[in-house]
Amino acid sequence: MRNVNLALLACLVTTVCLGQSAKKTTTSSGHTAHTTSAACGVKCGQERWDIKTLTDPDATIFKNATATDATVAQLISQTPPAKLADTRDDSEKHLYHVHALLIGWKIEKGTSSGTTIPDLDFHMVIADPKNTKKQMIIEVPNPSCKGVCRSAFLNKFKVARTTVTSKLGNPTGDMVELPKPWVIDVTGPGFFDFSHRQDGLAPNCIEIHPVLEISFVQQKSNGPVHVNKASELPHHCATR
Numbered sequence: 633m634r635n636v637n638l639a640l641l642a643c644l645v646t647t648v649c650l651g652q653s654a655k656k657t658t659t660s661s662g663h664t665a666h667t668t669s670a671a672c673g674v675k676c677g678q679e680r681w682d683i684k685t686l687t688d689p690d691a692t693i694f695k696n697a698t699a700t701d702a703t704v705a706q707l708i709s710q711t712p713p714a715k716l717a718d719t720r721d722d723s724e725k726h727l728y729h730v731h732a733l734l735i736g737w738k739i740e741k742g743t744s745s746g747t748t749i750p751d752l753d754f755h756m757v758i759a760d761p762k763n764t765k766k767q768m769i770i771e772v773p774n775p776s777c778k779g780v781c782r783s784a785f786l787n788k789f790k791v792a793r794t795t796v797t798s799k800l801g802n803p804t805g806d807m808v809e810l811p812k813p814w815v816i817d818v819t820g821p822g823f824f825d826f827s828h829r830q831d832g833l834a835p836n837c838i839e840i841h842p843v844l845e846i847s848f849v850q851q852k853s854n855g856p857v858h859v860n861k862a863s864e865l866p867h868h869c870a871t872r
Contacts (some may be wrong), residue, residue, distance in 0.1 A: 641808065676777035677751030683720050683780040683823065684751070684771070684841055690720040694844070695784065699729035699819050701847045704706045704760035708768055708834040712824050716870040726822050728840060732758035734814040734848075735767070735857040736832065737796075739803040752777055753842075754796055754803060757832030757859050768834035769825070771819055771841040772796060786846045799848045809856035817844040827869045830860040837869035 682688040707728065713721045737756040752774035760766040773780045773789045780789060799814065823841035827833060 649769075649807050673776055673778035673781040674750060676774060677753075677779070678749050679780050679826065680716070680718060681751075682718070683724070684753075685769075685773055685777070686783050686785045686821070686842060687761070687779050688720055690725060691784065693725055694727055694821055697727040699727045702728045703762075704730060704732050704758060704768055704834075705763065705766050707822065707838050708766055710822075710835055710836055710838060712836040712838065712868065713870045715835050716824060716826070716872065721781055721824065724821060724823055725817065727818045727844075728816065729821055730758070730840060731815070731817055731849075733761050733764060733852070733857065735759050735764065735814045736807050736808065736809045736859040737800065737803055738807045738831075739805060740771075741805040754781055754793065755807075756796075756843075757807075757818070757828070758840075759813075759857060761815070765860070767832045767860050769830060769832050769839045769841070770820065771839060772843045772845050772846070772848075785842070787846060791844065792843050792846050795846055795848070809859055811851045812855045815849040815852065817845075817847045817849060818843055824870050825872065827862065827867050831861060832859050833865075833867060835865055835867055837867060 669851060677684060683691075686694065707730070710723070713723055733755050740753045740755050741750045754772035754774075756772065757767055758770055771781075772792045773783055775786060775790050775793065778785045780786065783789070800810075818840055820840040820843045823839045824839070825833075825837045825839055827837055
């Protein structure tokens with residue numbers, strides 16, 4: 633267990649776990665299969681992982697997609713799917729560009745009991761500049777995770793992580809409200825999550841996940857802004 637934990641810590645921000653890219657093998661039935669070298673990343677995350685890392689069959693729609701401008705208020709007012717599966721819902725096939733206020737962040741490290749596998753994402757909370765009580769989550773994947781390291785969007789994830797750490801430093805496992813929030817522009821697919829008591833969770837559980845581009849526009853002169861706790865708001869989210 634100690635060796636596993638050390639490997640995870642080594643991959644929090646750097647990409648030391650990255651190895652060979654996916655390669656082709658031939659199965660006994662003659663079909664070509666794509667496998668990833670064991671050196672490519674550590675195991676991270678669980679639920680809907682292919683969608684979260686843009687390695688699902690529908691991820692190609694985002695390769696040359698034009699992002700739609702949207703506000704936090706608009707996104708959190710959408711009706712969530714009734715049920716979510718391991719495939720991408722039609723409502724999750726849209727690329728969005730959002731101008732928002734970044735108010736808090738942490739790194740997803742799972743539970744101390746080890747009952748969940750940490751996904752090592754940057755878990756970031758954004759708010760609508762016109763009403764900071766309207767909030768939602770954006771997630772930046774860790775390039776050193778399995779799935780992420782073979783994604784066609786890997787380079788975008790790397791740039792996004794570097795952009796964030798160059799402005800904010802390294803995250804902790806606990807939510808930190810930024811003393812002075814940042815005005816940011818963020819681009820990525822819409823994604824509906826399940827409710828599991830996330831900080832900053834939108835009422836409908838929508839997220840920008842994964843982040844493909846992020847830029848820091850201006851730091852505010854005052855703050856911090858309170859990050860909503862899941863217990864403070866009613867949520868109407870999809871079920872499994």
